[in-house]
Amino acid sequence: xxxxxTGRTDGGALLEVAAISKRFGGLHVFDNVSFxxxxxxxxxxxxxxxxxxxxxINVICGMLPPTIGRVRLDxxxxxxxxxxxxxxxxxxxxxxxxxxxxxxxVRENISRALRFxxxxxxxxxxxxxxxxxxxxxxxxxxxxxxxxxxxxxLGLILACAARPKVLLLxxxxxxxxxxxxxxxxxxxxxxxxxxGCGVLIVEHDMxxxxxxxxxxxxxxxxxxxxxxxxxxxxxRKDVIDAYLGTVDEEAA
Ligand SMILES: Nc1ncnc2c1ncn2[C@@H]1O[C@H](COP(=O)(O)OP(=O)(O)OP(=O)(O)O)[C@@H](O)[C@H]1O
Numbered sequence: 001x002x003x004x005x006t007g008r009t010d011g012g013a014l015l016e017v018a019a020i021s022k023r024f025g026g027l028h029v030f031d032n033v034s035f036x037x038x039x040x041x042x043x044x045x046x047x048x049x050x051x052x053x054x055x056x057i058n059v060i061c062g063m064l065p066p067t068i069g070r071v072r073l074d075x076x077x078x079x080x081x082x083x084x085x086x087x088x089x090x091x092x093x094x095x096x097x098x099x100x101x102x103x104x105x106v107r108e109n110i111s112r113a114l115r116f117x118x119x120x121x122x123x124x125x126x127x128x129x130x131x132x133x134x135x136x137x138x139x140x141x142x143x144x145x146x147x148x149x150x151x152x153x154l155g156l157i158l159a160c161a162a163r164p165k166v167l168l169l170x171x172x173x174x175x176x177x178x179x180x181x182x183x184x185x186x187x188x189x190x191x192x193x194x195x196g197c198g199v200l201i202v203e204h205d206m207x208x209x210x211x212x213x214x215x216x217x218x219x220x221x222x223x224x225x226x227x228x229x230x231x232x233x234x235x236r237k238d239v240i241d242a243y244l245g246t247v248d249e250e251a252a
Contacts, residue, residue: 013072014039014198015060015091015166020069022052022059029055030222033069037166037198042188044213044230045202048243051219053202054096057168060200061093062086073166090165096174098155102144106135106154109143113161128194129157132186149180156187166198167191173205181208188212206234206244218243 013036022029030052037043045053058064060071062083071078078086087093100109110130114122130136133153138146143154152172159167169188173181185208191197203209209216210230218225218233220242226233233239 012075013037014041014074015200016070016072016075017060018070018072020056020059020066020071022055022064023067028222030219033219033224035217035227037200039165039196039198040192041215042192042199042201042213044209044216045200045219046204046206046209046216046243047219047225051243052222053219054170056219057093057170057200057202061091061168063093087162090163091168092159092162092164092166093168094155094159094170094172096171098151100143100151100154100158103142105140106143106146107139109154110139110157110161113158117161117163125163126157126161129153129160129187129190132190133157133183149176152176152180153183153187156184160187160191160195164191164195164197166200169199169201169203171203172201173203173208181205184208185211210234 015037017033017035019032019034021031033056035043045056047053055064059066062078062081062085065080073089073091076089078089078091101112104112110126114126133150135150135153135157138150143151146154152175156172172184176184188199188201192199201209201213213230215228216230216233217227218239225242226236226239234244
């Protein structure tokens, strides 16, 4: 199923980001960022506030064009294609603040996302997540009446319903309690093992990053400061000085 959905059988990159830069006028948000995510892999992107992480997601998903560089999915060039075209091809993003049809019910939101995905597998594809997040009793509630944590979980289900090949998760754990954060873990494990998705996670919760990401990339002032296994990268003095000191202070 994984190879069928991702179109890859060779273990190569599903998402390839090649030397992309983004500028707004004179502001260089990031420069020369490159990485690849194979099917079933998870890359964590961390860095201080304003480092360019959300803008990186916005560029990959087609909300913004890069100034320079290419974005490829399954070897196909996605660069400069609009959001709706990129999402139809399988690059799906989640938002820090969940993006739902606010006055529609939870069930209707999920049904719309499933319809968007075309002839997909339907409700069965999201049933395990509804179960995992204990959302069944709320299916007929208006989505904006859900508690914050469940709204975030609904956002993850909607991203999954869109039949992603690559998921870009923007701070999925922000504002969640510990129990809810563990549901983010369950979600990521589900999409990588059951769907073979490649996943990019932007996150400030370093425990979650350590648990879920075999590789991380550190952005600092728009440049790649470090990339590698969390144990190596998070021990580096330049990474601690640029970022982790701040996170620890915020956590204290
Ligand atoms: N549309 C835009 N026009 C001009 N500047 C922008 C635009 N979007 C983002 N920026 C600037 O780009 C820089 C990076 O912002 P971005 O939101 O990507 O950072 P971030 O790493 O995601 O930060 P945080 O961790 O706080 O979410 C900031 O200086 C921001 O003000």
